[in-house]
Amino acid sequence: GAGVSQSPSNKVTxxxxxxxxRCDPISGHTALYWYRQRLGQGLEFLIxxxxxxxxxxxxxxxxxxxxxRTGESVxxxxxxxxxxxxxxxxxxxxxxxxxxxxxxHFGNGTRLTVT
Amino acid sequence: KNQVExxxxxxxxxxxxxxxxxxxxxxSPFSNLRWYKQxxxxxxxxxxxxxxxxxxxxxxxxxxxxDADTKQSSLHITAxxxxxxxxxxxxxxxxxxxxxxxxxxxxxxIP
Numbered sequence: 001g002a003g004v005s006q007s008p009s010n011k012v013t014x015x016x017x018x019x020x021x022r023c024d025p026i027s028g029h030t031a032l033y034w035y036r037q038r039l040g041q042g043l044e045f046l047i048x049x050x051x052x053x054x055x056x057x058x059x060x061x062x063x064x065x066x067x068x069r070t071g072e073s074v075x076x077x078x079x080x081x082x083x084x085x086x087x088x089x090x091x092x093x094x095x096x097x098x099x100x101x102x103x104x105h106f107g108n109g110t111r112l113t114v115t
Numbered sequence: 116k117n118q119v120e121x122x123x124x125x126x127x128x129x130x131x132x133x134x135x136x137x138x139x140x141x142x143s144p145f146s147n148l149r150w151y152k153q154x155x156x157x158x159x160x161x162x163x164x165x166x167x168x169x170x171x172x173x174x175x176x177x178x179x180x181x182d183a184d185t186k187q188s189s190l191h192i193t194a195x196x197x198x199x200x201x202x203x204x205x206x207x208x209x210x211x212x213x214x215x216x217x218x219x220x221x222x223x224x225i226p
Contacts, residue, residue, distance in 0.1 A: 004158070042204070042218035043159075091158055103149065104206075104214075106158025 002026060006092050006107035013082055013114055021077040021110045025094030032069055033104065034077050035091045036061075043091065049075065082114045118142045118215040121205050125221035128195055136220040138188040138205030146208040150179050150190045153202040153219065162190070162203075192222070200224045 005024040013019050025032050034046040045059035049069040060066070064082075069075035079086055089111050093104040119140045128134045140148070147166045151159035163172045163179040165188065171180045176193045192199055202219035209215065 043216045045214070045216075093158070103161035103164065104151075104159075106160070108156065108158050 004092055004094055004105050004107035006090075006110050008110055009108065010111045011113070013112070015084060015114055016081055018078065018080045019082055019112065021079075021090050021092075021112070023075045023077070023092030023094075023107060025072070025075070025092070026105055028072070029094035029096055029105070030072050031095045031097060031102070032075050033093045033095075034067055034075070035093065036088045037091055037109070038088045046077070046090075079112075082112075084114045087112055087114045119205055119207050119217035121203075121217035121220050123220060124218070125223070127223045127225060130195060130197060130224050130226050132195055134192050134195060134222065136190045136192075136203050136205075136222070138190070138217055140186050140188070140205070140207045140215065140217075142186075142207040142209045142215050144210035145183060145186070146210050146212075148179075148181060148188050148208070149206045150177070150188075151204040151206060153204055155201070159204055190220075195222075195224045197224050197226065 007022045030051045032049040035043040036046055037043050047067045048056040064080045067077045089109040091106055091109045093106045095104050096102040122137045147164055149164045150162045152162050153159040162177050163174050165172055165181040167183050178191045181188045200223050202221050204219045205217040207215045
């Protein structure tokens with residue numbers, strides 16, 4: 001379909017390993033967001049990309065987390081030296097424009113389990 | 116303190132019954148408010164959006180209300196169905212284009 005696609009859908013990794021999560025936004029959507037959702041908790045903002053502007057990284061919890069996006073295409077979220085506390089669902093969303101009347105379109109997330 | 120508070124945290128309702136979910140926010144300045152539905156294992160999906168001047172908006176059996184003076188919104192589900200079992204998330208867009216998320220209302224509809 002034409003929705004936001006995230007891969008992998010599930011990832012189990014050992015503590016200390018690096019992981020890379022991928023997000024394919026809806027074509028034409030200039031805004032892209034990454035969120036973290038721990039079990040039973042609300043969405044926690046991580047990072048936001050808008051076109052070619054500098055990303056808003058204010059939500060990244062530590063320097064082990066980083067994300068990239070080339071233009072208005074695919075984004076990757078990288079977590080280095082994973083810890084058990086990183087276990088969560090990582091959700092990606094895209095929208096036509098920043099804020100305003102454009103809804104966020106979410107992918108189904110990547111469920112990360114760190115053992 | 117979270118800028119968006121939702122209540123009740125969870126509720127169980129019988130199929131066919133109505134329910135109302137509450138969202139109180141302190142976000143200022145206010146731009147708009149959205150309700151999202153998140154099915155288990157899926158990403159949230161937008162149900163309604165309300166701006167400052169709108170008091171009520173419907174989407175099928177879902178009706179959202181907004182009182183911008185008291186900074187309260189509600190989502191009313193009419194004639195609930197089993198497929199309504201989900202988490203309902205209130206999201207407020209501030210004037211600085213920052214999104215504030217509530218933790219969600221977990222609804223379970225039982226036959």
